[in-house]
Amino acid sequence: MADDLFRLTVADAGDALTAGDISSVDLTRSVLDRIDAVDARTGAFLLVTADAALAQAEDADARRARGDAGPLLGIPLAIKDVLCTDGVATTCASRILEGFVPPYDATVVARLKDAGAVLVGKTNMDEFAMGSSNENSGYHPVRNPWDLSRVPGGSSGGSAAAVAADECLAALGSDTGGSVRQPAALCGCVGLKPTYGRVSRYGLVAFASSLDQVGPLTKSVHDAAVLLEATAGHDPRDATSLPEPVPDYAAELDGKVEGLRVGVAPEYFGEGIDAGVASAVEDAISILKANGAEIREITLPHTEYALPVYYVIAPSEASANLARYNGVKYGLSDPQADDVDEMMATVRAQGFGAEVKRRIMLGTFALSSGYYDAYYLRAQKVRTLIKQDFDTAFESVDVIAAPTSPTTAFDLGGRTADPLAMYRADVLTLPASLAGLPAISVPCGFVDGLPAGLQLIAPPLQEARLLRVADAYERLRPASPAPRQAVGA
Amino acid sequence: MIDREQVVHVAALARLALSEAEIDRMQADLQQILQAFEALNALDVSDVSPTAQVIPLATVERPDATEAPLSRDDVMRNAPRVERDQIRVPAVLPED
Numbered sequence: 086m087a088d089d090l091f092r093l094t095v096a097d098a099g100d101a102l103t104a105g106d107i108s109s110v111d112l113t114r115s116v117l118d119r120i121d122a123v124d125a126r127t128g129a130f131l132l133v134t135a136d137a138a139l140a141q142a143e144d145a146d147a148r149r150a151r152g153d154a155g156p157l158l159g160i161p162l163a164i165k166d167v168l169c170t171d172g173v174a175t176t177c178a179s180r181i182l183e184g185f186v187p188p189y190d191a192t193v194v195a196r197l198k199d200a201g202a203v204l205v206g207k208t209n210m211d212e213f214a215m216g217s218s219n220e221n222s223g224y225h226p227v228r229n230p231w232d233l234s235r236v237p238g239g240s241s242g243g244s245a246a247a248v249a250a251d252e253c254l255a256a257l258g259s260d261t262g263g264s265v266r267q268p269a270a271l272c273g274c275v276g277l278k279p280t281y282g283r284v285s286r287y288g289l290v291a292f293a294s295s296l297d298q299v300g301p302l303t304k305s306v307h308d309a310a311v312l313l314e315a316t317a318g319h320d321p322r323d324a325t326s327l328p329e330p331v332p333d334y335a336a337e338l339d340g341k342v343e344g345l346r347v348g349v350a351p352e353y354f355g356e357g358i359d360a361g362v363a364s365a366v367e368d369a370i371s372i373l374k375a376n377g378a379e380i381r382e383i384t385l386p387h388t389e390y391a392l393p394v395y396y397v398i399a400p401s402e403a404s405a406n407l408a409r410y411n412g413v414k415y416g417l418s419d420p421q422a423d424d425v426d427e428m429m430a431t432v433r434a435q436g437f438g439a440e441v442k443r444r445i446m447l448g449t450f451a452l453s454s455g456y457y458d459a460y461y462l463r464a465q466k467v468r469t470l471i472k473q474d475f476d477t478a479f480e481s482v483d484v485i486a487a488p489t490s491p492t493t494a495f496d497l498g499g500r501t502a503d504p505l506a507m508y509r510a511d512v513l514t515l516p517a518s519l520a521g522l523p524a525i526s527v528p529c530g531f532v533d534g535l536p537a538g539l540q541l542i543a544p545p546l547q548e549a550r551l552l553r554v555a556d557a558y559e560r561l562r563p564a565s566p567a568p569r570q571a572v573g574a
Numbered sequence: 575m576i577d578r579e580q581v582v583h584v585a586a587l588a589r590l591a592l593s594e595a596e597i598d599r600m601q602a603d604l605q606q607i608l609q610a611f612e613a614l615n616a617l618d619v620s621d622v623s624p625t626a627q628v629i630p631l632a633t634v635e636r637p638d639a640t641e642a643p644l645s646r647d648d649v650m651r652n653a654p655r656v657e658r659d660q661i662r663v664p665a666v667l668p669e670d
Contacts, residue, residue, distance in 0.1 A: 188648035282629040295627045324634040325627070393611040404588060411589065413663050418654030425664040430591035442590055446600055447607060449588040450576065463614050465624030470617070472625060504603055505610055521628030545628075 090115035091251045095308040098254055099156050102149065109149075109159025112254075113142035113203050116161040120205065120252045123572040127237075128227045129247040131166050132174055133206040141203040148201055156311045156335070158201035163253035165244050166207040167214050168299070169288040170194055173204075177290050178222040179212045181410045181417045181436025191288025192323065193257060193299050193316040200315050205253055209243030212438045213407065214264055214292045216240050217510035220501055221440045228497070229272060231535055233571045235494040238268030238510070244302045245272035250572045255303040255312055261293050262395050263489075263514025265300040266526040270489035270538025273528045273567075275555070276302045277309045278514075280545045281521035282327040284313075285320030291406040293399040294325075296518050306527060306556040310334035313548060329546060337549045338556040343377030345554060348482030352388035353513055359492045361532035366488045369529040369539045372561050373486070373554070381482050385474040390467050391515040396508055397451050397464035398519075403441075404448030410436065443504060472520040479544045484554050488513055489526040489538035517542045527555045534568045576604050 090112050093101070101107045117135050124130050138161065145159035169175050169187035171194075176182045190198065197204070211221035219227040219242025227242040229235040230250035237246040241258025245268035248256050258265040260278035269276025278300045289299055301312035314334045320326045349370060354363050374380050412418035412432035422428035437445070451460035478485060491513060500506045517524040522542055529539035539558065543551040581601045585592045592600060646659060655662040 185652055188644050188651065281627075282631070321636050324636075325629060325631065327629060327631070387617075390614060390617065393614050396607065397611060397614075408589075412654065414661060415652035415654075420655050423664050425666050426589065427591075428664055429589040430586075433589055434591040434593075437590070442592070442596070443600065443603055445588050445590065446581070446584055447604060450580070450584045450604065450608075453584060453587060460611065462624055463619060465626060466619035466622040467614055467617060468625040469622050470619070472628065505606060508607075 091119040093254060094304045095156065095160050095254050095311055096305065098160055102159050103154065109142040109145040109203060110139065112159065113138050113161050113205070116205055116253060123250050124252060126228060126233060126572055127230055127246045127250050127252070128225050129208055129243045129250065129252055130163070130206045131176060131178060131209050131224055131243070134173055134204065137173070138203050138205045145201045145203060153201065155200055157197065157315055159203060160254055161203045161205045162197060163205055163208045163244060163247045163256040164194060165210055165241050165256065165258045167210060167259050167290045168194055168257060169290070170204070170207065173207065175207065175290070177213050178210045178224055179436065179438070179441070180223045181433070183417060185415050187288070189288065192285035192320045194288065196316050208241070208247050208256060211240035211242070212441050213290070213403070214240040214259055214261055215403070215440050215444055217263070217267060217507050218495070218500065219243065219268070220497065221438055223438050226497060229494045230570050230572045231273065231568070232494065234497060235535070236271070236497055238271035238490070238494065240264040241302060242268045245269050245274055245276065248272070248274045248302045248304060250570065255301060255308050257299055257312070257316070258302050259289055260298050260300050260518065261296045261399060262518045263511040265302060266514050266524060266538070266540060267490050267511060269302050269526040271494040271536065273536030274302050274304060275306055275309050275528070276300065276526045277313060278518070278524050279313060279317060279548055280327070280523045282325050283523070283546065283548065284317050285323040285326045287320055287322040293402040294406065295402060296399060306552055306559050307335055307338060309525065310338060310552045327546070332549050334549055334552050337553055339553065340557045340560050342373050342554060342557045345373070345378040345484070346482040347373055347378050347380050348383040348478050348485040349380055350383050350385045350388070350478070350485065350487065352385050353487035357491050357509065357512070358488060359532070362488050362490070362492060362537045365530045365532055365537040366486070366539050369558060369562070370486050373558060376557070376561055383478045383482055383485070385478060385516065387467065387470045387474050388516055391471055391519055392508060392512050394464045394467045394471065394519060395511070395515045396447070397460050398468065400444040400448035401451045401461050402448070404445045404452065407441070407445055468519050471516055475520045475522060483543070483550060485542040487540045487542070489540035493532050493535035493537055513540065521545065523548045523551050525551050525555050527558055529562065530565055531568055575608050576601060
């Protein structure tokens with residue numbers, strides 16, 4: 086076991102730490118060695134903070150010796166580079182933030198540190214979380230651990246690949262239109278997007294403020310429950326964080342689905358959905374049915390509009406949020422410039438990558454005089470219709486089951502020339518984002534050697550129900566022999 | 575739907591110094607994307623109110639209490655040009 090500590094789940098590592106079989110320093114060294122061994126191939130990390138991690142591990146072991154306990158005490162985690170970390174560089178995978186060192190921790194990071202977690206580094210991502218393949222990183226792409234010629238998904242592709250390749254026990258990502266769930270599906274791990282407002286966004290670099298949420302990527306549903314509980318809850322520093330109390334999510338995982346009403350919508354199984362993926366998801370739904378769940382056909386008629394609605398609203402919000410990167414207060418600058426407008430335009434042109442520029446342009450256009458009503462306002466109205474579809478559906482079902490991604494992992498470079506083809510990778514995750522609903526992706530087998538994901542969607546703040554169903558499925562899922570990862574043992 | 579002149583105008587609004595090649599590429603990309611957005615015009619939304627955010631919170635207030643601020647050094651550490659504890663930028667108003 087000692088050589089393979091990096092393969093443990095959060096739960097199993099916690100048990101071994103509690104039993105005194107291993108120390109956090111042992112566990113952290115094992116994870117750091119694993120990163121040394123495979124990260125040159127996956128590219129999952131932008132920064133590995135080995136010395137700080139070992140110091141945190143020593144602290145965690147000392148806390149435990151003093152009688153401290155907790156499910157994350159001494160557990161090595163990775164943090165998507167979109168979250169501010171006090172004294173540790175935070176780039177959002179953008180050249181415009183190269184060298185930026187935040188003077189404070191994001192609330193979720195502070196909460197993980199308080200819980201005694203060990204932070205091993207910052208994971209790669211699409212620049213400013215804009216992308217579905219991680220190829221928009223301003224530094225280097227991430228490769229899928231199951232097939233290094235394929236993408237890991239995005240934008241939390243680094244976090245997903247790091248979890249899948251055992252370069253951390255679990256990770257945090259962020260999900261604006263699917264950026265936790267879609268890479269989780271493509272890399273074969275669990276990814277949870279909480280209800281909008283459930284988790285504080287303080288210190289999360291803003292992309293689209295009405296959509297952004299922080300969520301965990303983990304090796305099991307139980308671990309996702311543990312990370313959600315540690316990070317969720319009201320934060321006075323985020324006016325959009327909800328005051329509702331946080332349940333003990335892990336305690337509610339009872340493995341039962343009897344009497345559960347599962348909605349299945351034909352709109353999620355239509356054109357563009359790979360037949361192998363659809364079949365894997367249908368098999369998963371059959372397993373729920375065979376164990377007592379009731380399957381009900383529902384309809385979500387405005388699903389097809391989610392893509393244009395999202396790609397008007399998210400770039401519009403982004404164009405305002407990214408106005409702050411102008412070479413004045415931090416990040417890339419031009420100290421020789423003597424004209425302020427020219428300095429801003431030049432710095433932004435140099436610092437932003439092609440997709441970020443495209444979205445800033447798209448958003449600026451949609452908000453500009455003469456186009457606001459036709460694009461932005463109309464998109465906000467259709468957003469209402471998409472939300473109403475879910476409100477109606479949840480009158481008769483408890484959860485909705487669907488594929489997470491229309492396909493398995495696609496080839497690196499396969500979609501980079503066609504922005505719309507890339508945007509379609511999010512088509513099944515966008516509706517829940519626009520409605521602010523909690524949703525999870527759970528691995529549901531392999532299609533031609535690549536992982537597929539089952540997506541479950543629940544009403545607002547019903548994360549406990551979502552996790553209970555996902556965990557039950559995970560226990561019932563047939564133990565199919567997983568193909569060997571490209572990064573191997 | 576979007577001509578080259580509009581792309582140049584929007585780039586100026588967005589403070590992006592795009593190259594000639596980038597402007598050409600951007601026009602083609604935006605054209606293709608905006609065309610896909612035409613689908614939204616198929617819906618009658620005259621009686622639908624817009625959704626700006628989805629949470630049941632409005633006008634959140636917090637206690638009017640002070641807390642320890644970040645130190646000046648911490649705040650200024652990332653600034654590209656600092657003089658006498660202030661961030662230096664090029665003139666924002668023309669001299670004449």
